Amino acid sequence: MERLARSPGLFALMLLAVLGEWLWRRRFARLGYDGRGALASLAVGLGHAVVGVLSASVLGGLFVALAWVAPVHWSMRDGRVWLVAFLAVELAYYLVHRASHTMRWMWATHAVHHTPEQMTLLSAIRLGWTHLLSLGWLGYLPLVLVGFDPRMVFALLAFNLHYQFFLHTEAVGRLGPLEWVFNTPAHHRVHHGSNAAYLDCNYGGVLIVFDRLFGTLRTERADDPVRYGLARPLGTFNPLRLVFRPWRQLIMDMRATGSVGGALKIALGRP
Template identity: 70%
Template sequence: MNVLARSPTLALLMLALVLAEWLWRRRRPQFGYDGKGAWASVAVGLGHVFSTALSAGVLGGLFLGAWRLAPVHWSMQDWRVWVIGFFAVELAYYWMHRCSHTVRWIWANHAVHHTPEQMTLLSAIRLGWTNLLSMAWVFYLPLVLAGFDPRMVFVLLAFNLQYQFFLHTEVVRTLGPLEWIFNTPAHHRVHHASNPYYLDCNYGGVLIVYDRLFGTLRKERADQPLRYGLAHPLGTQNPFGLAFGEWGRLLADLRRASGPREVWRMIAGRP
């Protein structure tokens, strides 16, 4: 399970696929390729790596503290724990992702990922810089308190996120029967659409089964062409504007709040 040992190979594969997708889109005028948006995604992605490194110590300490409080510790040497852990992490990711779209405080960080107006592989790395502040990590603490080793949770979550890199493309249309079980590019394109019909759906990471179970699965409709990006675009490709744009909108609204109740409604309410 040595993710770091495999990361150079994975990075080269991702780079090769990005270049192949660029060639594919350039040869199809109906798609084209947003070069400025691509470089903005790279810049935001680098900022995400830096911010994640800065917050790693704090989050590591919090999860280690939760691990010490857990009444039972499940062995990482047991393959059954990994299988159960996979489905547990997937469930935690589903609810974290769902709340990232329905709780404005968490959305302020997650919205960064939805700013690209083209669905390309590089849009997968356009991730927020304020994960620690947004508190989205809280959804994984119950797993550690339930006895799953924090290292296992981080490895499974890393796999979950790396898998999703391959979902951000229009090259792959459908994957047949796999669409019933796995999150696929077809499902994830719908998730990234900003049309009113497509908002708030398809939250799965690796799997789509929890969306089927909780009624949040939605499929693309022929009469509703997908439109990517935010419902209310930020109007910038500046990495700092993309990373903090939604926080700025939230703070502007909070300044106009009439009291604590309205402040809470803005923070915890829907975006």
């Protein structure tokens, strides 16, 4: 969100999309619109933007320092480097995203994004505030070490996340052959499902090819409509509780084990 302030055109497009989706849900699809959930997403998204300034400062400095010791440096003026970097960032995002669903320490941050119980564009900005703590950024350090400029990595990650904003909707159906290569609203709706058949799948960002390669792709089923939200709902619209309750639950479970080994097993185990 902090980048949107410097991208008025993109911000305007997102705002128009949100208003259009609201009209579609209320007047045409008759699906209703969760106003309280939307306000919660806005509040969490605003907090994420504020915390993101600190995170960007810390990680930006770390990535630049790491680039100094990288043995090679690939030119940002070469289109081929951008293409390879795009695929590398997509793979890194897939792996980090998958780890965020399979390691509870990382899930404590990512779970915030899965709390909306209605799939709307505003749910895309309901993002956790504790990315520095959950350490998912470690998955992108190898990209700098192999020679990609940190500015390139951050730019491609920003493109990845802005692209995904438009995936959080029920207003767009299946997109035919595009779904063989690209992540689409249909793919991402399944990712947000709490149904047993839809858990832990469709981790891609812009592309869906790595889900196909690694066997984590699942598609919407007419006989099993997607049910959004957490498998165990938090039952709150309070932004602070949405952000910190998963951490509170994790720490309580870690302390209950009574040992360092048991605590580590909980933190590194599945959610």
